[in-house]
Amino acid sequence: VRRLILSRIGQGAVVLFGAITISFVLANLSGNPIDIIAGLNATPEQRATLKHEYGYDRPIPTRFVEYVAHAAQGKLGDSIQQPESAVSLVAQALPYTLALVMLAMLVAVAVSLPIAVHSVLRRESATDKGLRGTMTIMQGLPEFWLAIMFVLVFSVWLGWLPVIGAGGPANYILPTLAISIPLISTMVRLLRGHMLDIMGMEFVTALRAKGLSERDIVMHHALRNTVPVTVTFLALQIGWLIGGTLIVETVFAWPGIGNLTVQATTHRDIPVIQAIVIIVAIVYIAMNLLADVLAMVIDPRLREAT
C-alpha cells in the first residue's frame, strides 16, 4: 500500500511539473503584461524600462528555470493588479470554491443514492422510467441557465434567498443547487447502472436462492458495492467541478476560484493565473490520492492487488 501511495505521489509530482510548465508556456504565449502595466501613453523607452524592471527582457529559458525554482518554494509572485501576493489571493478564494464543491457533492450523494436505489428496486416501472427521463433532462440543463433561473425564482420573485456573495449560510443554497443538479443526474445514472450490473452477478443469484428479498439484496449488498465507484467518480469530478464552478461563481458573484480566474484573465494578471493553475492542480492531485487511499480502505481486493 505504501508503495502505491509513493508511486501516486511520484505521478502527482510529474503532473504538477506539467501544470507549472503549461502555465508558464501559456502565459508567455499570450505576450507579456507590460503593455497592460504601461498603458497606452507609455513611450517605447518607458516600456523598455518596465520590461526590465519586471524581468521580461531576459531569455525565456532563464525565466523558466527561475519560475520553476520559485514555484518549488511556493513563491509565485505578486498580483499585478491587487496589492497582494498571487498565492494569498488564491488561498483566500480556494476555501469558498472547495466549500461549494464539497456541499454540492454531499447534496448529490444524499439525493442520488435514494433515487438510484428506488430506480433499481422498481426497475422498468413507470416511476423508474419517469425518473430516468427527468435525469436525462437535468443532465442537459446548463449550469448558467439553472443559476439564472434560481436567482429569478427564489431571489427576485419569491425574495427568499440572497442573490450574491458568500455572506451567510443562505448564500450557499442557490449556488450549491446549481452545481449539484447536473451532478445528481450523472450520479443516478452511474449508480443505477452499476447496481443493475451487480444485481446480475452470480453472488446475487446465490443470495436470491437463500431467500433474501430484492430490497435486502440492494440495500445490503449492491449498495455497498457501489461505494468504491462513487468515491472514484467523485474524485474525478473534483477537477471538473472546480472548473465548472466558474460560470456559477460568476452568476452569483461568489468570491471563489472561478471568479478570480475570470478577473485575473480579464486584467492579464499572469502571476495570479499561474498560481490558480498550480494550486488547483495540487488540490486535484491531493483529492485523487485521497480517493485512491479511501478506495483501498474500502475495497480489500485493491489492497491485495498491490
Place this chain on the structure above:
Amino acid sequence: MIHNRDEPDGVVVDEAGSASPGGMTRQHFLIKGAGGVVGLTSLSALVAACGGNSTTDTGAPATGKPPSKPVGSVSLALVGAPPSLDPTRSYSLNDLPVTSNIYESLLAYDGELRPSLATSWSSNEDATKWTFDLRRGVKFHDGTPFDANAVKASVDYHARRESYVPFLVGPPTKIDTSDPSQVVLTFKEPFPEFGRYMSVVKIISPTLLEGPAAAVAKRVNATPTGTGPYRFVRRQNNDVVAAAFDEHWGTGPYFAEATFKVIPDPSTRVSALEAGDVNIVNQIPPPTAAGLEGRPGISLASLPTLTTFQMSLATARPPFNDRRVRQALMYAIDRQAILDSVFLGKGVISGSPLPPAAYGFVKPATQYGHDPEKAKSLLKAAGHTGPVHFTMVVFDSVLLGSQMGQAIAAMANDAGFSVKCDVVDQGVGDKDIVKGNKRRYDAFILDNGFPAGSALHVNNITFYSQYEGKELLGQIAKMNSVGDGPERLRALAEVQETWARELPVLPLWTQEFIDGYDSSIAGYKPPLDGFQPQLGPAYRPVSA
C-alpha cells in the same frame, strides 16, 4: 476667462460630482478619456436633468429628512473587481464608483464646472496660468490638512512616469504653493482644458505620497486616502468596504457603511437590485433596463453622457486614405436604425466628434443620411470596381458591441464594402491600436469619453487614425492655443465642420447610460457621466 462661483453657504457642492473619465478600462481612458456628463439638447435640459427630471421614478419617491448621524449601509454593484484603486492607474467602471467617493477633485462637473475642493478658479488670457483658491479647513481621511502642497503632490503624482493619465495635468512648468490656500500652476503651452481636467484629477493625501516610488504606488492602491465622504476600510474578497468619514466638509455622508460589491454578470446585477442585495447599479444595458420599467421600488435614470461611439479608421493606407471611401462608409451606416434597434433609441446622432453638450459643440452643416446608392457611387468615383474590403474590430467590453459591429458590417456590405468584423478582448485590441500604420485592423469601434465636456479626443486623431490632413490639424492647433471664449468657440466650430467633411474618425452617436437605484434612497443623484455615482448626499430617510 474668469470663473468665480463659490457655492451658497455650505450647500451641496459635492453632489455635483467630480466629473470624469470613464472608459471601460484604464486603457480606454487613454484612448477615449471619458465622460463627464451632458445634456442631450441643451445645457438647460442638462441642468434640469441634474435636478432629477431625467429620472423615471417607478417606486414611491423617498421623502423625509436625512439621519442626524451616519447609520446603516448602502451598496453599489461593480462590474468587476477594481484592477487598482490608484486614481492614476485605473479609470473604469470597475473602480471609479469607489474612488469617486473616497476622493474629491478641485472642481466638480455636473454639466458645468463647479467648486469642490477649490472655491474659485481663474486662468489668464491664453490659459497658460491657472489659479485655484482652496477650501480651508478640509482634512484628508488620515488627518492630513488639505492645502496647496497637497494639490502639488497630487499633480506631480498624476504626471509621473507610471501614470496612465499624465496628460490631464500637463505637466506644469511651475506650481506656486507659497500661499497654502492658493495654488498657481504655470504651463509652457496654452492649456484651455485644464480647468475641465481638474474636475477629473483626484486629490490624494500628500502623506500617502511620501517616500520611495514603489512603496507609494503600493500604498495608494492598498489604502486609498482622500477627502471624500467615505473612507476606505478594506477589500473583502473582491468587494470594497468603505465607512463614513465623519469630518467630511460637504454634504453627507449619511450611511455608516458603503460597500461596493463586485457582480460580474449583468443579469445578476439587475437581479441583485430587484432583490435588494444592492441599492445602486450603473450603466444597465437598455434592453435589460426595459424589463425594469415599472418595477416598484426601483428608479431608473437615463443619463445623457459625454461618451460617444466613434469609428477610427487607418487613414494613412488604402482603402481609407481616400476621403471618398470614408464618406461612402458614413453613407452606408444607418446610424439611427442601429441606435433604435440595439440601444432602444438611447442616444443622439449629431455628426460632430464632440458630444452635444461639450464646450463649443455645434452640429456640422455636413450631414450624412443613410444612402447606400450614394455610398456605391462614391466608391466608384474613388476607382473601386469591386467590393471594397476592410477589417473592423470591436472590443468585447463595449456595451452591446458585438450586435453593433454585426449591424455595421451588414450595412457596409450592402453598400459596396466587404467587411470582416472581429470582436476581440480589449488587451488584444489595444496592442493593435498602438501599432499605428502597421495595425492589423482598418477600423476600430471605440466608445470615447470627453471628460467634463473637454475636447480631449479631438486631439488624438493622429494616434487613432494616423490622420495628417493639414487644414484640420491646423484648426485643432488653433483651438488648443487660446483660452475659453469667443475665439476658441469659433475655432471649435471650424474643427467640427472640417471634421464632418474629412472624417478622420467617423462620429457615430452619443450614448445614454441608464442607472438603476433603490427608490427608498433619497438624495442620490445618478452620475451624469455614468461612471461616478456620488454617495455623499444619498440617505435613507428617517421616517417621513
